[in-house]
Amino acid sequence: MFKSVDGVLHIEGISVEEIVEKTKTPVYITSKAKLVENINAYKKAFSKAKIHYAVKANNNLALMKIISKNGFGADVFSGGELYLALLAGFNPEHILFNGNSKSDEEIERGITSDVKFSVDSLDELYTISKIAEREKKEVKIAFRINPDISPKTHPKIATGLKTSKFGIPWEDVIDAYKKAVDLPNINPCGIHCHIGSQILDIKPFVEALNRLFDVAREIEKFGVNVEFLDLGGGLGIDYEGKGAPTPQNFSDEIMPVFKERVKELDSNPELWIEPGRSIVGNTTVLITRVNAVKKAYKNFVAVDAGFNTLIRPAMYGSYHKMAVANKMDEDSKETYTIVGPICESGDVLGEDRELPEVKKGDLIVIFDAGAYGFVMSSQYNGRPRCAEVLVDKDRWYVIRERESYPDIVGKQVLPESLMV
Ligand code: LLP
Numbered sequence: 001m002f003k004s005v006d007g008v009l010h011i012e013g014i015s016v017e018e019i020v021e022k023t024k025t026p027v028y029i030t031s032k033a034k035l036v037e038n039i040n041a042y043k044k045a046f047s048k049a050k051i052h053y054a055v056k057a058n059n060n061l062a063l064m065k066i067i068s069k070n071g072f073g074a075d076v077f078s079g080g081e082l083y084l085a086l087l088a089g090f091n092p093e094h095i096l097f098n099g100n101s102k103s104d105e106e107i108e109r110g111i112t113s114d115v116k117f118s119v120d121s122l123d124e125l126y127t128i129s130k131i132a133e134r135e136k137k138e139v140k141i142a143f144r145i146n147p148d149i150s151p152k153t154h155p156k157i158a159t160g161l162k163t164s165k166f167g168i169p170w171e172d173v174i175d176a177y178k179k180a181v182d183l184p185n186i187n188p189c190g191i192h193c194h195i196g197s198q199i200l201d202i203k204p205f206v207e208a209l210n211r212l213f214d215v216a217r218e219i220e221k222f223g224v225n226v227e228f229l230d231l232g233g234g235l236g237i238d239y240e241g242k243g244a245p246t247p248q249n250f251s252d253e254i255m256p257v258f259k260e261r262v263k264e265l266d267s268n269p270e271l272w273i274e275p276g277r278s279i280v281g282n283t284t285v286l287i288t289r290v291n292a293v294k295k296a297y298k299n300f301v302a303v304d305a306g307f308n309t310l311i312r313p314a315m316y317g318s319y320h321k322m323a324v325a326n327k328m329d330e331d332s333k334e335t336y337t338i339v340g341p342i343c344e345s346g347d348v349l350g351e352d353r354e355l356p357e358v359k360k361g362d363l364i365v366i367f368d369a370g371a372y373g374f375v376m377s378s379q380y381n382g383r384p385r386c387a388e389v390l391v392d393k394d395r396w397y398v399i400r401e402r403e404s405y406p407d408i409v410g411k412q413v414l415p416e417s418l419m420v
Contacts, residue, residue, distance in 0.1 A: 001031040002285065002367070004328035009285075009365055013394035016287050016325050016363060023402060025289040025363070026305035026386040028374050030063060033393070034283040039070045042275065045251035049271040052096055054233045055081045057276030057371040058284075062390050062399040064088035067279065075233070075274040079106040082113060096192070096230065096274070098144070100166050107131055116140045118192040118230070120167060125180055132185035142190030142230060143177065145170045147211040151196035151204045151234065154316050160195030160208065167193065170211055177219040188224055190269075191215050194232025197277060200244055202253045205231060209254060213261040220266055229258075230272035237281040239368050240319050247278065277371035284370030286310055287325055288349075290362045291341065298337045301358050306340020306347045308380045310366060310373050314346045322350050325363040330356035338364060342381050374400070379408055 001012055009016045011031050020027060042051055052073040055064065059081060065088045068074070073094025074085040079102075085095055095115040099106070102124060108131050110117060119125050119141050132139045146167035149160045159166045168176055173191075180188040191212045195204055212229045220226060231254070238244035258271050288305035307314035322338060324330070332354035340347040349366065358364075377385050384403030389396055 001034045001037075007327060007329040009323070009325040009328050009363075011285070011391045014391050014396050016285075016365070019389055019391075019396060020287055020289070020363065023387040023389060023398060025287055026303075026309050027287050027402070028284050028369060028386065028388045029287060029396075030060075030280075030284040030370060030388070030390050030399075032066065032390055035063060035066055035280065036070075038279050038283065039067060039072070042247045042279065043070065045247035046271075046273060048255070049251075049273055050094070050228070052094065052230075052272055052274045053279055054274045054276030055085055056375065058280040058373070059084050059375055060388055060399055061088050062397070063280060063283075064090070073272075075276075076115075079103075079109050082106075082109060082115065086113060096142075096272075098192075098194075100144075104131065108135070111135050111137050111139055116142070116190070118142050118144045118190075119176075119180075120144050122168075122176060122179065125176065125183065125186070129183040129186050136185075138185050138187055140187045140189050140227075141180065142192040142228065143168055143173050143180070143188070144192045144194070145173045145211065145215060147193050147195060147208045149195050149204050149207050149211070151199045152201050153196045153198050153234075153236070154318075156316055157197040158195070159197070160193060170215060173215060174218045177224055178222060181222060181224065188219070189227040190230060190272075191219075191226065191228075192230040192232065194274065195234060197234050198236040198239075199234045200236040202245055202250055205234070205250070206253060206257055208232075209257055210261070213264065216265055216267070216269065224267075226265065226267040226269045228270045228272050230274065233274040233276050233278075235275055235278040237278055237368060237371075239321070241321065247275075279371075281371035282368050284368075284373065286366040286369040286373060288364050288366065290358055290360055290364060292360055293336075293358055298352075299334055301336045301338045301355075301364065302341065303338060303349070303364050304341055305349070305366070305386070306342035306381075306383075307344070307349075308340070308342055308378050308383050309386055310349065310369055311376045311378075312372060313349050315376075320350065320369060321367040322353055322355070323365050323367075324356050324358060325365040327356045327362065333357045341383070379403075382408055384408060
């Protein structure tokens with residue numbers, strides 16, 4: 001879906017040069033065919049599980065609509081994500097409201113929208129019960145357990161270590177279920193965990209699944225009917241060209257354990273998973289234009305996207321493949337460090353990359369930018385956020401307009417005394 005035609009990067013049938021002429025740069029461009037391919041790979045591999053797309057990875061409505069139309073549920077982490085998921089057509093019955101610090105207002109919105117909750121603390125449990133009683137609703141909940149498992153990923157995206165802020169320690173969670181059983185308007189019927197993100201080794205997932213079953217066995221003893229075990233998201237993708245497990249590889253290791261251990265239970269839970277990155281990550285490229293090439297201590301290529309547009313390299317030292325989108329067939333000649341326009345030394349997108357000779361005006365393509373890309377962008381340094389485009393065969397659509405300077409003013413209000 002991403003290929004060179006006469007040296008110019010094409011996404012499906014469309015040249016990136018054609019797109020940027022209209023949208024300007026930077027711009028995120030998604031291939032619909034790639035997204036559908038990823039969705040189908042998950043559907044095939046996990047035909048017996050329920051897949052909840054993790055909206056935080058990419059909350060563009062067009063992409064979410066494609067995903068919801070395919071029958072996926074959604075994992076949301078805030079009132080705002082819930083709002084977007086409902087707008088994108090996800091069935092509330094298949095929305096799980098996650099989050100470690102939900103406000104009372106968010107909880108109320110979740111309850112009145114009839115979604116299920118992953119509960120992160122006893123304080124949250126009591127609040128849900130109180131609001132549910134007032135609203136005369138029964139709320140289905142899972143507790144998010146902290147399984148104390150290392151997923152072998154970047155420390156900032158490991159979420160199931162015992163030192164992590166997420167979830168209830170798995171040794172303490174049994175008591176939490178006991179409390180939940182006795183509370184009005186609460187139906188504890190699931191168990192949830194999420195051990196981290198960009199995980200390339202499946203073994204920690206198997207360990208986490210085993211923990212979920214251990215908890216299930218305990219809570220069944222006092223009458224909980226376990227309807228779902230949610231293993232969270234986290235399957236990694238191949239950023240570096242070194243390979244990554246596919247949804248099928250993931251399923252091949254998980255499903256046999258699930259099928260075996262479910263026999264120990266009286267209840268008959270579904271398996272749930274919450275992939276984000278592995279659905280959208282490789283569907284999208286970021287195209288950015290070269291403003292200047294400078295020989296200094298290093299060969300710097302200064303482009304118009306920085307960590308305001310894609311924060312992953314600056315935040316986690318993440319690697320994204322790059323190429324010159326208008327020189328796809330040229331051999332690499334030089335080593336360049338690709339930097340953004342932000343007034344911070346950490347604004348580096350890629351270090352020491354071998355590329356063809358780069359000139360002002362060239363287009364740099366940053367691959368695998370569909371997950372945690374636009375959603376984590378900001379207006380820092382007074383830069384409007386960029387556009388997003390969806391390509392469908394030989395047609396393309398702007399699915400988010402590029403912001404303009406008035407959007408930077410946004411909701412700011414001047415006190416009357418400063419109006420003159
Ligand atoms: N479920 C829960 C409860 C999560 O917290 C997350 C991600 C997911 C599912 C989806 O995980 P995925 O399949 O996308 O790995 N900004 C970071 C990633 C943060 C992930 C946060 N939680 C990055 O750019 O690498």
